[in-house]
Amino acid sequence: MKDGEKTYSTSQIAGIVGLHPNTVRKYEEWGLLQTPERKPNGYRVYTDVHIKQFELAKKALQSVIVQAGRCTTFINYKTRTELWDDLPSELGYNS
Numbered sequence: 001m002k003d004g005e006k007t008y009s010t011s012q013i014a015g016i017v018g019l020h021p022n023t024v025r026k027y028e029e030w031g032l033l034q035t036p037e038r039k040p041n042g043y044r045v046y047t048d049v050h051i052k053q054f055e056l057a058k059k060a061l062q063s064v065i066v067q068a069g070r071c072t073t074f075i076n077y078k079t080r081t082e083l084w085d086d087l088p089s090e091l092g093y094n095s
Contacts, residue, residue: 006047007046008047016051017055017058032053032057032061033054033057034049
């Protein structure tokens, strides 16, 4: 940390970036942000740099989730279409 740099506790940073404090700690555990320094009592000390890292990590994770969701939707659609095509024509289901 630089002298005079604004710092934040875990709960403060959680409020700023819109995450639960436990999720803030998970981001660190997953290596999605620079490990914050700690006070002598062990409390994490976040800076404005961490806020930028959280914003970037959140966007990246949202992108991955959206892409995974699209893939799942496509797979589900494909599976339903294939099942539909496999129904016997005598039941009146024609593709």
